[in-house]
Amino acid sequence: xxxxxxxxxxxxxxxxxxxxxxxxxxxxxxxxxxxxxxxxxxxxxxxxxxxxxxxxxxxxxxxxxxx
Amino acid sequence: xxxxxxxxxxxxxxxxxxxxxxxxxxxxxxxxxxxxxxxxxxxxxxxxxxxxxxxxxxxxxxxxxxxxxxxxxxxxxxxxxxxxxxxxxxxxxxxxxxxxxxxxxxxxxxxxxxxxxxxxxxxxxxxxxxxxxxxxxxxxxxxxxxxxxxxxxxxxxxxxxxxxxxxxxxxxxxxxxxxxxxxxxxxxxxxxxxxxxxxxxxxxxxxxxxxxxxxxxxxxxxxxxxxxxxxxxxxxxxxxxxxxxxxxxxxxxxxxxxxxxxxxxxxxxxxxxxxxxxxxxxxxxxx
Numbered sequence: 001x002x003x004x005x006x007x008x009x010x011x012x013x014x015x016x017x018x019x020x021x022x023x024x025x026x027x028x029x030x031x032x033x034x035x036x037x038x039x040x041x042x043x044x045x046x047x048x049x050x051x052x053x054x055x056x057x058x059x060x061x062x063x064x065x066x067x
Numbered sequence: 068x069x070x071x072x073x074x075x076x077x078x079x080x081x082x083x084x085x086x087x088x089x090x091x092x093x094x095x096x097x098x099x100x101x102x103x104x105x106x107x108x109x110x111x112x113x114x115x116x117x118x119x120x121x122x123x124x125x126x127x128x129x130x131x132x133x134x135x136x137x138x139x140x141x142x143x144x145x146x147x148x149x150x151x152x153x154x155x156x157x158x159x160x161x162x163x164x165x166x167x168x169x170x171x172x173x174x175x176x177x178x179x180x181x182x183x184x185x186x187x188x189x190x191x192x193x194x195x196x197x198x199x200x201x202x203x204x205x206x207x208x209x210x211x212x213x214x215x216x217x218x219x220x221x222x223x224x225x226x227x228x229x230x231x232x233x234x235x236x237x238x239x240x241x242x243x244x245x246x247x248x249x250x251x252x253x254x255x256x257x258x259x260x261x262x263x264x265x266x267x268x269x270x271x272x273x274x275x276x277x278x279x280x281x282x283x284x285x286x287x288x289x290x291x292x293x294x295x296x297x298x299x300x301x302x303x304x305x306x307x308x309x310x311x312x313x314x315x316x317x318x319x320x321x322x323x324x325x326x327x328x329x330x331x332x333x334x335x336x337x338x339x340x341x342x343x344x345x346x347x348x349x350x351x352x353x354x
Contacts, residue, residue: 017093021100021282026295055081056256059104061093064081 009048010066015039017062024054024063087111087121092139100286100294102253102279102302103133103200109256110169110198111140113263117167124167127156129181131173132207132281133200150181153188156195164338167267168194174201175213178234182214189243192271193337198263199236199274202281210284221288240274241330247273248330253280254302255326265328271336278302278324 011032020038029051034043040063054063088111097103114124124142128134130149137144143166147155156170177185177199188195204222205211212222212229215236219228240248247269251259259277266273280286280297291297307320309327 019094019099021294023100023295023298026293052081056108057105057253058108059097059101060095060099061084061088061104061108066081 007067008045009050011042011045011048011054012064012066013040013042014062017060019060019062021059023057023059027053027057029053082108082112082115084108084111087114087141088139089141095139096135097132098206098281098283100280100282100297101132101206102202102281102294102298103136105253105256106133106198106200106259106277106279107136107139109251109253109260110136110171110263112260113267114142114167114169116260116264117267119167123165124169125156125159125163126169126171127152127159128171129173129176130207131176131205132202133171133173134176136171150176150179151184152176153181153184153195153197157188157191157193160193160195160338161341164194164342168196169267170195170197172197172199173213174199174203174215174234174236175205178214178236178239186239186243189240189245189272189274191337192244192246192334194270194272196263196266196269196273197275198266199276201236201276201278202285203233204281204285206281206284210281210288216285220285223284223288235324236274236276237325237329240272240276244272244334245274245330246271246332246334247328248276249274249328250276250278250306250324250326252278252302252306252326254298258308258326262328269331271334278306 018039022035025033030047032044032048033040050065052065121142126137126142127145128137129152137146152170152172156168160168201215203216205213210223212225214234216229237248237250249262251262266275282294282297286297306326307323309325
């Protein structure tokens with residue numbers, strides 16, 4: 001793996017918009033996210049493959065993955 | 068976990084939804100896990116693909132959970148009477164034929180209260196895109212059963228199971244004369260985005276039936292564990308793509324709804340016919 005592959009993505013979560021439905025946590029294929037109370041949080045950023053499924057299925061505009 | 072190298076290159080910058088949202092209006096009123104937010108995002112991406120100015124788009128809605136959508140989007144918007152969104156949209160389209168008119172409506176709004184307006188809009192074939200958010204329940208008023216509630220499911224007004232057979236929105240739109248009929252789900256987000264884009268590009272009445280989940284009322288009363296469980300059970304396992312339906316054995320297709328573009332034909336569009344008539348009569352008078 002080169003240096004480019006090791007570069008971590010940036011996951012932006014807006015706690016004001018997250019309602020804690022846990023759709024992003026359940027649909028994440030690599031278990032990057034977890035629920036902390038009623039808001040989603042990043043558990044394992046290195047596992048993120050930037051597939052954007054959390055962003056696509058978030059109903060609340062609360063999460064986005066930046067490269 | 069190792070990831071194939073070719074997947075790593077498929078990276079895109081996330082879509083900037085704020086471009087199309089009204090600042091300060093979020094968070095929206097929809098419940099946690101409601102599919103309407105996912106559908107709204109797909110709609111915004113599809114409109115972005117069209118590449119037209121925000122002022123040339125008009126979003127019209129009636130009453131209901133889904134009809135709160137125009138409050139959050141920064142287009143020309145109109146929040147109208149229960150079930151009458153399609154009639155208001157017909158007026159807008161006739162006054163401004165250059166405008167892209169999108170009607171956002173729920174299943175109860177479009178098929179029960181506005182059933183009459185729905186079939187007559189389809190019959191006229193006026194260039195309107197109707198997005199019917201089918202959550203199979205009246206969420207805003209407390210979970211009464213709607214025209215698309217499946218047989219035997221529990222609702223506030225059917226405590227022992229619903230005995231009314233549901234409508235098939237797509238069959239009804241097709242029979243009434245709509246020239247583009249499609250179905251999508253909130254689970255298949257990218258497919259939904261493409262379907263809405265195709266519907267927006269179509270000249271004539273286009274109806275997209277969108278299956279999404281209401282975890283608060285439908286899910287809780289029908290023993291779905293969570294919004295995710297509901298999306299997987301109803302949207303992923305309850306539908307089958309029209310592209311795959313021929314290849315699958317009959318037992319895998321039985322009882323499932325078809326997803327994708329179901330009907331597409333060309334028929335004269337109402338606004339064009341109206342302009343032709345006006346032109347013809349004006350010429351006859353001036354002679």
